[in-house]
Amino acid sequence: MRALSSLLLLAAIPLALAVKPEDFKTCSQAAFCRRGKALADRAGQNPDWKSPYSVDPSSLAISSDKAAFTAAVKSSLYPDIKFGLDVRVHHDGVVRVRMDEVDGKGKRYDETASWALLSEPQVSKDIQWTVGKKEVKATYGPKTDKVDVEITFDPLVVTLSRNGRSEVVLNGLGLLHMEHFRTKEEPKPAVEAVEGGEDAQTPMEVPEVHNPRSWFEGEEEDGYWEETWKSWTDSKPKGPQMLSIDISFPNHGHVYGIPQHATRLSLPTTSGQDFFYNEPYRLWNSDVFEYHADSTMSLYGSIPVMYAHSKESTVGVFNAIASDTFIDVAHPEPGSSYTHWISESGILDVFLLPGPKPADIFKQYTGLTGTQALPPQWSIAYHQCRWNYVSSDDVRSVQTRFDEEDMPVDVFWLDIEYAEEHKYFIWDKKNFPDPVDMVNDVSAVERKMVVIVDPHLKRVHSYPVYKEAQDLDVLAKVKDGQSEYEGWCWSGSSAWVDFFNPASWEWWKGLFKTVQSEPDKFAWIESTTDVHIWNDMNEPAIFNGPEISMPRDNIHYGGWEHRDLHNLNGMLFHNQTSQAVRARTDPPMRPFVLTRSFFAGSQRFGAMWTGDNLGTWEHMAVGMKMVLSLNIAGFAFSGSDVGGFFGNPEPEMLVRWYHVGAFTPFFRAHAHIDTKRREPYLLDEPYKSIVRDILRLRYAMLPIWYTAFHESSVNGMPVVRPHFVVFPEDEAGFAIDDQFFVGGSGLLVKPVTEKGATEAQVYLPEDQVYYDYFSGQTYRGSAKGKNVTVPAPLDKVPLLIRGGSILPTRERPRRSSPLMRRDPFTLTVALDKAGGARGELYLDDGESYAHEGGALVWREFTAARRGKATHVASADLAAAKPEAAVDGAALALYDKDNAFAAEVRAVRVEKLVVLGLEKKPGSVKLAGSELDWEFVPGVASGASKEGVASQLVVKNPVASITGDWEIVIQ
Numbered sequence: 001m002r003a004l005s006s007l008l009l010l011a012a013i014p015l016a017l018a019v020k021p022e023d024f025k026t027c028s029q030a031a032f033c034r035r036g037k038a039l040a041d042r043a044g045q046n047p048d049w050k051s052p053y054s055v056d057p058s059s060l061a062i063s064s065d066k067a068a069f070t071a072a073v074k075s076s077l078y079p080d081i082k083f084g085l086d087v088r089v090h091h092d093g094v095v096r097v098r099m100d101e102v103d104g105k106g107k108r109y110d111e112t113a114s115w116a117l118l119s120e121p122q123v124s125k126d127i128q129w130t131v132g133k134k135e136v137k138a139t140y141g142p143k144t145d146k147v148d149v150e151i152t153f154d155p156l157v158v159t160l161s162r163n164g165r166s167e168v169v170l171n172g173l174g175l176l177h178m179e180h181f182r183t184k185e186e187p188k189p190a191v192e193a194v195e196g197g198e199d200a201q202t203p204m205e206v207p208e209v210h211n212p213r214s215w216f217e218g219e220e221e222d223g224y225w226e227e228t229w230k231s232w233t234d235s236k237p238k239g240p241q242m243l244s245i246d247i248s249f250p251n252h253g254h255v256y257g258i259p260q261h262a263t264r265l266s267l268p269t270t271s272g273q274d275f276f277y278n279e280p281y282r283l284w285n286s287d288v289f290e291y292h293a294d295s296t297m298s299l300y301g302s303i304p305v306m307y308a309h310s311k312e313s314t315v316g317v318f319n320a321i322a323s324d325t326f327i328d329v330a331h332p333e334p335g336s337s338y339t340h341w342i343s344e345s346g347i348l349d350v351f352l353l354p355g356p357k358p359a360d361i362f363k364q365y366t367g368l369t370g371t372q373a374l375p376p377q378w379s380i381a382y383h384q385c386r387w388n389y390v391s392s393d394d395v396r397s398v399q400t401r402f403d404e405e406d407m408p409v410d411v412f413w414l415d416i417e418y419a420e421e422h423k424y425f426i427w428d429k430k431n432f433p434d435p436v437d438m439v440n441d442v443s444a445v446e447r448k449m450v451v452i453v454d455p456h457l458k459r460v461h462s463y464p465v466y467k468e469a470q471d472l473d474v475l476a477k478v479k480d481g482q483s484e485y486e487g488w489c490w491s492g493s494s495a496w497v498d499f500f501n502p503a504s505w506e507w508w509k510g511l512f513k514t515v516q517s518e519p520d521k522f523a524w525i526e527s528t529t530d531v532h533i534w535n536d537m538n539e540p541a542i543f544n545g546p547e548i549s550m551p552r553d554n555i556h557y558g559g560w561e562h563r564d565l566h567n568l569n570g571m572l573f574h575n576q577t578s579q580a581v582r583a584r585t586d587p588p589m590r591p592f593v594l595t596r597s598f599f600a601g602s603q604r605f606g607a608m609w610t611g612d613n614l615g616t617w618e619h620m621a622v623g624m625k626m627v628l629s630l631n632i633a634g635f636a637f638s639g640s641d642v643g644g645f646f647g648n649p650e651p652e653m654l655v656r657w658y659h660v661g662a663f664t665p666f667f668r669a670h671a672h673i674d675t676k677r678r679e680p681y682l683l684d685e686p687y688k689s690i691v692r693d694i695l696r697l698r699y700a701m702l703p704i705w706y707t708a709f710h711e712s713s714v715n716g717m718p719v720v721r722p723h724f725v726v727f728p729e730d731e732a733g734f735a736i737d738d739q740f741f742v743g744g745s746g747l748l749v750k751p752v753t754e755k756g757a758t759e760a761q762v763y764l765p766e767d768q769v770y771y772d773y774f775s776g777q778t779y780r781g782s783a784k785g786k787n788v789t790v791p792a793p794l795d796k797v798p799l800l801i802r803g804g805s806i807l808p809t810r811e812r813p814r815r816s817s818p819l820m821r822r823d824p825f826t827l828t829v830a831l832d833k834a835g836g837a838r839g840e841l842y843l844d845d846g847e848s849y850a851h852e853g854g855a856l857v858w859r860e861f862t863a864a865r866r867g868k869a870t871h872v873a874s875a876d877l878a879a880a881k882p883e884a885a886v887d888g889a890a891l892a893l894y895d896k897d898n899a900f901a902a903e904v905r906a907v908r909v910e911k912l913v914v915l916g917l918e919k920k921p922g923s924v925k926l927a928g929s930e931l932d933w934e935f936v937p938g939v940a941s942g943a944s945k946e947g948v949a950s951q952l953v954v955k956n957p958v959a960s961i962t963g964d965w966e967i968v969i970q
């Protein structure tokens with residue numbers, strides 16, 4: 001979090017809160033972006049435009065394993081400059097296109113992918129190459145579904161097609177430009193010699209030379225060697241290194257992705273006719289204080305993955321670049337999309353994701369950058385945070401109040417004020433005299449604490465963390481590459497660890513050890529393994545730096561400039577903290593580390609939240625859209641501050657926001673130091689009871705959420721899924737981002753984000769029955785898509801169960817989620833129009849890595865009509881699909897009697913509810929014995945058969961959730 005100084009805030013009258021856009025650059029304020037935009041403008045005005053880049057056919061080489069192709073590329077503008085192209089096809093059909101300057105006067109940053117990628121991808125052994133006079137082509141895939149990648153030589157264009165249809169085109173518009181390294185031209189001696197003399201201006205002595213490259217590069221050297229913005233001057237010793245590339249999707253009308261921006265899921269246009277925004281989307285991780293709820297401005301994190309979608313297919317690109325990047329989006333005509341990416345530095349390293357379905361895309365993208373780490377189960381329950389719980393007694397009393405009000409909560413958080421002078425790890429002993437006792441009081445009911453550790457280190461030698469970092473020489477350096485960089489943050493004069501330096505890694509891990517193992521080194525002995533971590537301000541945020549961050553010419557490990565790798569910075573810090581928390585115990589336990597700044601791959605290290613939002617309806621609504629965008633971009637464990645960080649939400653807004661939070665993967669309430677306390681127990685009735693019920697609803701549904709997280713951790717499917725993911729052929733759903741599905745459970749939710757609403761319109765995309773979760777009211781969709789109106793009073797979130805789903809829940813209220821570990825289950829079977837249903841349940845110990853060795857339970861529930869009977873059954877899914885049980889491992893040794901399964905064998909199904917049976921059954925039997933059941937007939941009305949579903953309730957039907965069983969309803 002970041003704020004004006006408290007002084008200013010105390011004086012502030014409640015004026016409209018808003019970002020200071022002047023703190024951040026627009027495209028026209030960044031020289032490289034101006035150059036990139038100008039290139040596109042010139043191309044747009046020149047009907048004869050042709051890319052100067054071409055492949056030299058004589059240099060073509062296909063690797064011996066036939067997976068890769070390399071060639072020399074040259075630019076007709078600079079015949080002496082050499083570029084190298086490398087195109088390879090991975091085993092899963094992903095195509096990697098790389099281009100860099102070869103033997104130049106400098107070296108471009110080429111390490112982004114090595115940080116973002118989980119591992120070096122395997123190449124395919126099954127590619128057929130065809131070399132022609134004008135192009136080379138790689139073909140792969142089954143006969144009926146052929147993908148080919150064609151590289152034309154002059155100009156250089158890369159096209160990925162499926163069955164002859166163009167899906168992704170690189171440089172189709174000729175905007176590829178990799179500014180090569182050049183020598184700075186010294187000022188003309190003639191000019192210098194006649195200092196101040198008017199003669200220097202005479203055209204005779206400085207002749208106007210026509211620049212033959214100006215049609216492409218422009219007349220002027222705009223900001224090549226230095227750039228001043230506000231009070232900051234960015235020295236550019238390497239000169240211009242801009243990288244421009246156009247990426248088109250000629251047959252796709254929607255593009256998604258490139259989080260994080262406060263905007264819709266289907267990205268509005270930024271250029272072309274009738275553009276929606278007049279600024280490109282920007283990726284430059286920034287601490288944007290009080291950000292706009294509808295903008296292309298850069299926010300705290302960047303994931304440069306973009307998907308393009310149509311009824312026919314879904315494709316994508318992952319552009320592995322970590323420098324400042326602006327992206328224009330346009331639809332040249334309906335059903336086609338064009339994007340232009342302008343980056344300050346770095347090599348061209350683009351991965352083409354061939355799809356063709358959303359599920360394939362997520363698998364391909366997370367195959368590259370890793371899936372969401374399976375979180376500790378407690379961390380998907382409810383988190384209570386505030387800047388700040390001011391003392392250990394404050395924490396204790398907040399806990400007491402939750403318990404007195406019977407409100408479940410798993411985690412209490414401490415923001416920066418726990419730390420003496422904002423020296424993280426060092427408790428402020430005046431207010432936190434007994435930190436270990438405090439944590440133990442919280443963990444006595446199996447709750448946890450999360451404590452903030454920011455990356456700025458107070459520059460005082462009495463602070464052991466700073467001292468040790470300095471001794472190790474792992475602090476970030478200014479542009480001379482020698483002197484320690486000093487900036488201003490919460491801790492006053494501060495320094496930053498350079499996590500690109502591997503020498504910092506083991507040391508950082510050591511800081512989190514809760515036992516002193518090395519005598520002279522800092523270890524956090526005033527902590528316990530029930531303390532997990534929050535990494536904030538890791539863009540990094542620096543109050544007195546350009547755009548509230550680090551100067552671009554600062555030097556990192558390896559001699560790289562900050563500009564090259566800025567967007568990776570937050571991820572590296574998050575990674576090291578995550579490794580550190582994991583390493584505290586042996587065997588390791590799953591860490592929980594929340595980050596504000598992130599990049600492609602950050603999902604491997606924990607959770608994120610959308611930063612410092614405002615307590616407004618607009619922020620509540622856009623937060624959900626941002627979480628959907630993050631979910632499809634691999635970062636499933638995401639959420640927004642419930643209630644809004646700034647402001648004092650009225651009770652109605654707070655209640656609606658709890659509904660949003662309860663249906664968000666990461667569910668945390670948080671508030672700024674200057675807001676009124678707003679813990680849910682402080683609400684008046686009826687609001688307090690409504691929020692209690694919302695919290696209990698989230699806890700009841702934890703098995704559904706955990707099952708969705710498990711799936712995400714294995715195959716990259718989003719935990720919350722927008723319509724286009726679930727119904728990829730339903731065009732009416734492609735832009736829908738205000739209602740979504742929870743994992744594969746069949747739950748469809750549309751949280752209310754409008755003041756005074758009493759009902760909501762829910763879009764049903766198919767001819768199927770949907771059941772109101774609370775009332776059993778049925779709604780029938782239509783094959784053409786249909787809107788239905790559902791009641792949405794304040795105490796009710798519009799929540800439907802898609803016919804054909806089986807939901808496992810745990811309905812007994814507890815104080816914290818680990819206390820539910822042995823609680824019985826309720827299974828709700830919502831029959832589809834054909835009388836069938838299906839559902840899943842994944843369980844493990846929720847905190848260790850024992851599941852990787854097969855200590856897990858993964859069940860499949862089915863309902864099917866056979867003759868006149870309906871059979872409801874449970875079967876072992878882990879045994880049937882061992883390869884899908886754990887990310888990256890085929891569980892060949894999976895044993896259904898594993899240690900964890902044995903532990904939960906006594907957990908029973910206490911209730912089975914079947915919705916939508918056509919008539920009262922004559923018997924309900926398990927293994928031939930009649931069960932204890934009740935039937936409430938439904939109420940059908942009208943031809944659509946909408947009404948209230950019939951309900952069969954079976955009490956205590958089966959003794960074990962882990963057993964195979966079959967119930968026959970006849």
Ligand SMILES: *[C@@H]1O[C@H](CO)[C@@H](O)[C@H](O)[C@H]1NC(C)=O
Nearest residue numbers: 115116505571572575576579
């Ligand atoms: C994460 O940290 C490990 C070492 O602890 C290192 O090997 C790996 O490269 C790091 N990855 C990222 C993205 O920082």
Ligand SMILES: *[C@@H]1O[C@H](CO)[C@@H](O)[C@H](O)[C@H]1NC(C)=O
Nearest residue numbers: 732761762763784785786787
């Ligand atoms: C459903 O409602 C939305 C928003 O009011 C509208 O744009 C859409 O066309 C409607 N869809 C159908 C199938 O009626």
